[in-house]
Amino acid sequence: MAPLLDIRNLTVEFDTPGGTVQAVNDLSYTLEAGETLGIVGESGSGKSVHILALLGLLPQPPARIVSGQALFEGKDLMSLPDRALRDIRGGRIGMVFQDPMSSLNPVLTIGRQLREVLTRHTDLTGVALKRRMVELLDIVGIPHPEARLSQYPFEFSGGMRQRVMIAIGMACNPRLLIADEATTALDVTVQAQILDLVRQLKADFDMTVIWITHDMGVVAELADTIQVMYGGRIMERGPVRPVFRQPRSAYTWGLLKSLPHEGARTQKRLYQIPGAPPNMAALPPGDPFAPRNPFATDRCRREVPPLRDVGSEPGHQVAAWYDLPALLAADKEATP
Amino acid sequence: MTAPLLEVSNLMRSYGGGRRLFGTPPPVVHAINDVSFSIGEGETLGLVGESGSGKSTTGRAVLQLEKPDAGQVRFRGQELTGLTNKQLQAYRQDMQIIFQDPYSALNPRMKVGRFVGEPLVVHGIASGSELTDRVAALFDLVGLDPAFMSRYPHEFSGGQRQRINIARAIALEPAFIVADEPITALDVSIQAQIVNLFQDLQDELGLAFLFIAHDLSMVRYLCQRVAVMLRGRIVEIAPTEMIFADPRHPYTQSLLAAIPVPDPDRRKPHHTAFDVARNIPPREAPLVEVSPGHFVLEQNFFQV
Secondary structure: OOOOEEEEEEEEEEEEOOEEEEEEEEEEEEEOOOOEEEEEOOOOOOHHHHHHHHOOOOOOOOEEEEEEEEEEOOEEHHHOOHHHHHHHEOOOEEEEOOOHHHHOOOOOOHHHHHHHHHHHHOOOOHHHHHHHHHHHHHHOOOOOHHHHOOOOHHHOOHHHHHHHHHHHHOOOOOOEEEEEOOOOOOOHHHHHHHHHHHHHHHHHHOOEEEEEEOOHHHHHHHOOEEEEEEOOEEEEEEEHHHHHHOOOOHHHHHHHHOOOOOOHHHOOOOOOOOOOOOOOOOOOOOOOOHHHOOOOOHHHHHOOOOEEEOOOOOOOEEEOOOOHHHHHHHHHHHOO | OOOOOEEEEEEEEEEOOOOOOOOOOOOOEEEEEEEEEEEOOOOEEEEEEOOOOOHHHHHHHHOOOOOOOEEEEEEOOEEOOOOOHHHHHHHHOOEEEEOOOOOOOOOOOOOHHHHHHHHHHHOOOOOHHHHHHHHHHHHHHOOOOHHHHHOOHHHOOHHHHHHHHHHHHHOOOOOEEEEEOOOOOOOHHHHHHHHHHHHHHHHHHOOEEEEEOOOHHHHHHHOOEEEEEEOOEEEEEEEHHHHHHOOOOHHHHHHHHOOOOOOHHHOOOOOOOOOHHHHOOOOOOOEEEEEOOEEEEOOOOOOO
């Protein structure tokens, strides 16, 4: 069966006064129906930009889509006319962004904003439309949904507003839900409830999910597949268990190692990844992480490594010239 | 036992109320309510809680950046709440603050060297070449190249900007720093660098911290004791490992259960929601010591 989403050789650049920013570099990956993909990365990793590019939400200029295809249910989103893309956004593909306050219109009621999405993408009217709106707020766990429909965004708390955003994102039973740092601004207790909710919705509606975050804990809780991005490229990708148990990219390894251990008062110092995130207008010629990588070889600094299969689990891939487990084992022997 | 560095007792701060020329007065919100804690020399106290629980207000009220309505703040035994701004200036040398957003805390049109040296000038401590030398030493201390002194804030990354803010905060050799979510806005790979810097500064300068955060795993690593706030009240305060091993207040329990664990083999089943609206801590309930150093807000206050 063809994958639900198939991104091929996507390259996105920005023209800025400081030079050309290479935001996404020859990115390719596929997403199967029903899969939950957790994308991890920090500023400049390309994790958000590539999503905006395939949804047609990047202003051009300054952005420039240099090459690439994004096949969604067989159609190439990159070559679709604006009108057709608008039908897909909010319809077959639902979106939830980070800041619920700036994504909602402050002068329209929640009901009005939900209705807008539903009338645009479905044939519902009258009583059926109203029933669906109430049902949606109920699904995302907003108490008294009927009364809440006539309220404005400021009358909702941060967590409740994010639930409204999720309700809007999934209003038309999307095949694919994309969430970009959707819980980052929320309290941990609220985040836990939202993650529960997404898991529930996945199970009930067989939704496919892309969850973009910088929190390894959230990925571990939610995702089937993890994709670690840096400098506009995939550094490592695979089923969550093997990637967390035995990371193959020095960047993934560093991210996991820099987290405080549990029962951490005995830990003297946190591991720190040296250096700073890359300047995207002046990326190094080879592996973008090489300047910060203690295991980097000359080849890493010279040549971009391709994504290749590693380990025993199918789907586990890494872009690295080095063999991390072997290097770590040698390191351990050298310093007992 | 020696007296603590900082002793906060029964601190209160509310907003709203009062009289308006037109319309009804805004409702009174008790941002912090009967907050008491102490911090020893060189100690780090973590302050956690949901947004709007009063964490930041507490930090600002302790520093007298915001006048508390009632309560005492004693720093090395000296009462600060009644002092005028002029009298407070002497204490400001010893107490500093670091904010969450490292960029908006900086002046975009001031070279960072001057920004870091400004407190030394304001307090008349150094000038001329001595000032330059001291600023260069501060840059060294926080891991920045002193050659960067003549650059502007926009030339730095987020982590470097936070280092600049830290350099300014320690310029006057304070004994106590309020760090208000200092790593929240930073990239993950940079957070560990800044947390390690805090540790180093504490070891070298004997600093005490009030570390306001919502990342509990970092708090566990960095803090000797933790206070949990809910709707303006401290509901639990204890040595860090005691909080993690034996959380007593239901809010603390739900907070700890909600931390996402970076291990796919330890996925949690459903979380039980904590209904804040139904569990607003009663204003008169006392903190009860359940084991040495471990205090919990009395929960069945109304039933008692």
